[in-house]
Amino acid sequence: MDERAALALLEDELDPVGDDAAVVDGLVITTDMLHERTDFPTGTTRYTAGWRAVGASLSDVAAMGAEATAAVAAYAAPEFDGEELLAFVRGARDVCEHVGAKYVGGDLDGHEEFTVATTAVGRTDAPVLRSGANPGDLVCVTGALGRSAAALEQFERATQGEETDADTLESANELFRFEPRIEAGLGLSPHATAMMDSSDGLARSLHQLAAASDCGFAIESDSIPVADALCDVIDDTDTALERATTFGEDFELVATLPEAALEDARSATDVEISVLGTVEDTDAGITIDGETLPDRGYTHGA
Structure with missing residues (x-):
């Protein structure tokens, strides 16, 4: 298994x-x-x-x-x-x-x-669990997605030839050294109803949050923040979005919070917070642009 x-x-x-x-x-x-x-x-x-x-x-x-x-x-x-x-x-x-x-x-x-x-x-005396999302909450993510996918592409390019490309390798290592979102988590914690990190990818994180909170999600693709580094190595916009959504290993925070708390949460964090969509009733399922979002992401031992 x-x-x-x-x-x-x-x-x-x-x-x-x-x-x-x-x-x-x-x-x-x-x-x-x-x-x-x-x-x-x-x-x-x-x-x-x-x-x-x-x-x-x-x-x-x-x-x-x-x-x-x-x-x-x-x-x-x-x-x-x-x-x-x-x-x-x-x-x-x-x-x-x-x-x-x-x-x-x-x-x-x-x-x-x-x-x-x-x-x-x-x-912490008030941990934020995965199980508190409510219909009507906003779905948010910190930072941008796709740094690790971009790093992997650069690692492969740097080591493919007979000689290692030192500059590309240095860039890949820099991208791989992500910033744990401790400060952002502390800023979000008084406002978030549910939260987790995106280590398995945004799509899988949404499925995990939905299972824990017994809810659905409606996400808009044009609201997903794709890292510039990923766009630099993948020219096709759709492919870059797919990698940003499913590759994982970015360690950003995926959180739900009431709309009224958004500005307070943003002012309390040290990184950009993007609104991806809304929490829906469980019968609505998990959708992106109105279509079912597959449960795809990073899995150890697969």
């Missing part, structure tokens, strides 16, 4: 499950695992890997509307290279410092494939 089937199996065994992180007495905790073959394209530096791996867990903290406190990482590789290990730790430390958290260490182990397991913790 793939990741989604495994998670569905565990829903009957564990309670509660289904949000981006667990909350225990105000403590937010989440964990992730990334592998070289599936998560780090050829050309990904260890610094970028450290930033991205820890950033993925920090993004889950952001999705709960929590303040980030600290993170750890377990680093496994076939052999330990001193420069690579230091670069990884520096990337992990820098992404934590970027959002006001601390990188406090982890573990080392030998493994046949470079693999990272990360855990991040935060705090």
Whole structure:
């Protein structure tokens, strides 16, 4: 079974499950695992890997509307290279410092494939769950979608030939180092009725929110913010939109909130908030431009 089937199996065994992180007495905790073959394209530096791996867990903290406190990482590789290990730790430390958290260490182990397991913790007394969206709410997203899809395209272009294109590779690594939306999550948290990050893609995130909140969504394609970097590498507008909607791994926040709260939410966040559409009754389904939006996105183990 793939990741989604495994998670569905565990829903009957564990309670509660289904949000981006667990909350225990105000403590937010989440964990992730990334592998070289599936998560780090050829050309990904260890610094970028450290930033991205820890950033993925920090993004889950952001999705709960929590303040980030600290993170750890377990680093496994076939052999330990001193420069690579230091670069990884520096990337992990820098992404934590970027959002006001601390990188406090982890573990080392030998493994046949470079693999990272990360855990991040935060705090909130009022977590934002996936289950509170109401018909009439607005559906919003932070930032722009498609950075990771653009990075993957650049990684492939940079490493295709006999010689590596250093400038393209540097650009790809920069795009891969996304900003966890901790500050945006804190700004949205007093207003959002439901929230999650877009690590599996916008389309799949909407399906997950709809299942948790027992609602539908009506989205307009021309309201979806597509990253300039993706448009730079994909000329066809429809293809770029499809990648921005389904590729995932962007770690933006997808949130619902009352229309009356929109301006307050925007003034409280540090990034652009785009309104994609509205929350509908569950019978309306999930649509884009009036047509059914397929449940497509990133799935580990697929």
